[in-house]
Amino acid sequence: MALMDINVAPLGTASPSVGKFVVEMQRLLAEQGLPYELTDMGTTIEGTVDQLLAAARALHESPFLMGAKRVYTVIKIDERRDKEIHLGQKIRSVKEKL
Amino acid sequence: MALMDINVAPLGTASPSVGKFVVEMQRLLAEQGLPYELTDMGTTIEGTVDQLLAAARALHESPFLMGAKRVYTVIKIDERRDKEIHLGQKIRSVKEKL
Amino acid sequence: MALMDINVAPLGTASPSVGKFVVEMQRLLAEQGLPYELTDMGTTIEGTVDQLLAAARALHESPFLMGAKRVYTVIKIDERRDKEIHLGQKIRSVKEKL
Amino acid sequence: MALMDINVAPLGTASPSVGKFVVEMQRLLAEQGLPYELTDMGTTIEGTVDQLLAAARALHESPFLMGAKRVYTVIKIDERRDKEIHLGQKIRSVKEKL
Numbered sequence: 001m002a003l004m005d006i007n008v009a010p011l012g013t014a015s016p017s018v019g020k021f022v023v024e025m026q027r028l029l030a031e032q033g034l035p036y037e038l039t040d041m042g043t044t045i046e047g048t049v050d051q052l053l054a055a056a057r058a059l060h061e062s063p064f065l066m067g068a069k070r071v072y073t074v075i076k077i078d079e080r081r082d083k084e085i086h087l088g089q090k091i092r093s094v095k096e097k098l
Numbered sequence: 099m100a101l102m103d104i105n106v107a108p109l110g111t112a113s114p115s116v117g118k119f120v121v122e123m124q125r126l127l128a129e130q131g132l133p134y135e136l137t138d139m140g141t142t143i144e145g146t147v148d149q150l151l152a153a154a155r156a157l158h159e160s161p162f163l164m165g166a167k168r169v170y171t172v173i174k175i176d177e178r179r180d181k182e183i184h185l186g187q188k189i190r191s192v193k194e195k196l
Numbered sequence: 197m198a199l200m201d202i203n204v205a206p207l208g209t210a211s212p213s214v215g216k217f218v219v220e221m222q223r224l225l226a227e228q229g230l231p232y233e234l235t236d237m238g239t240t241i242e243g244t245v246d247q248l249l250a251a252a253r254a255l256h257e258s259p260f261l262m263g264a265k266r267v268y269t270v271i272k273i274d275e276r277r278d279k280e281i282h283l284g285q286k287i288r289s290v291k292e293k294l
Numbered sequence: 295m296a297l298m299d300i301n302v303a304p305l306g307t308a309s310p311s312v313g314k315f316v317v318e319m320q321r322l323l324a325e326q327g328l329p330y331e332l333t334d335m336g337t338t339i340e341g342t343v344d345q346l347l348a349a350a351r352a353l354h355e356s357p358f359l360m361g362a363k364r365v366y367t368v369i370k371i372d373e374r375r376d377k378e379i380h381l382g383q384k385i386r387s388v389k390e391k392l
Binding site: 110147148151154155158159162167168169170171172173174175176177178179180 | 306343344347350351354355358363364365366367368369370371372373374375376
């Protein structure tokens with residue numbers, strides 16, 4: 001299992017507000033059936049790397065379907081094979097140690 | 099006001115677990131007095147860009163103080179000057195529209 | 197066409213030097229037949245988003261095949277549909293304007 | 295010494311082309327006196343972490359001075375204390391091993 005943080009930004013939209021794109025991406029994510037969490041700076045998703053990259057593909061496409069001419073996507077993937085990692089787990093683990 | 103997402107990873111530590119570094123960084127952040135939120139893939143902090151870069155400086159230094167030889171830090175900064183942005187606000191705004 | 201910048205870092209390797217992983221990734225990339233350029237902080241690749249994500253998949257897997265237990269990958273994708281973008285083009289365009 | 299890769303994107307500009315912002319940032323960088331290299335997906339700069347974060351501060355501010363309302367900046371910093379790292383060095387080292 002791996003975690004992915006993704007932020008998809010349309011460039012060259014007339015308004016600096018990109019809320020409508022974020023809303024559409026959340027709808028897309030809910031459809032895909034992977035555990036995910038919206039954060040202030042992106043969305044974190046849990047899955048296999050193949051599932052995560054398929055989700056990234058759909059999310060990156062989404063602003064183009066809504067009229068954007070240019071999309072800039074930033075992705076961070078953290079995968080461990082020595083132990084399972086799940087959404088929410090790192091936060092719990094750190095808070096226990098504080 | 100701006101938001102910053104930061105992830106600080108020591109490279110070349112013997113173990114793939116970096117929990118102790120994350121715990122130390124949370125302690126550092128609590129000291130700085132800026133609103134922040136630990137996420138599964140980093141930490142999101144709210145402040146002026148000067149405050150955020152000062153926090154980034156301290157967080158990036160932290161693994162070296164604990165013995166790391168190499169540190170790889172990824173930072174995303176989102177700043178708006180047409181309206182205020184605060185921690186938690188984008189999440190609320192998107193959830194209202196869903 | 198799109199451009200992707202990718203950096204793949206194994207965590208928890210005994211040494212902070214990751215050169216052997218970078219060398220292996222360059223070999224993988226040469227096999228894939230996409231135009232690419234090694235930079236000091238990653239590798240930039242040109243292709244369709246599907247090609248780029250397939251390359252990202254292979255590159256992210258590579259350190260695991262060499263024994264890494266945890267891999268942290270950072271990807272930036274820039275795609276335009278209003279005009280073609282190619283490797284080397286932005287650099288030329290900016291240098292002409294300086 | 296450390297290396298920083300930085301990409302500064304104005305959001306909510308009417309045009310998807312951000313070339314004029316990139317040109318201005320190159321002018322700013324030339325003034326700062328740090329070694330740097332423009333890449334297709336950002337700019338790589340060499341310096342101490344303090345110098346790099348000061349440069350990041352100036353570059354992030356630049357689109358606001360040209361009228362942008364929102365700026366999204368992505369920064370990667372790689373610092374080693376076990377050996378010197380310089381611009382161009384990783385590329386040479388990898389090419390020698392291929």
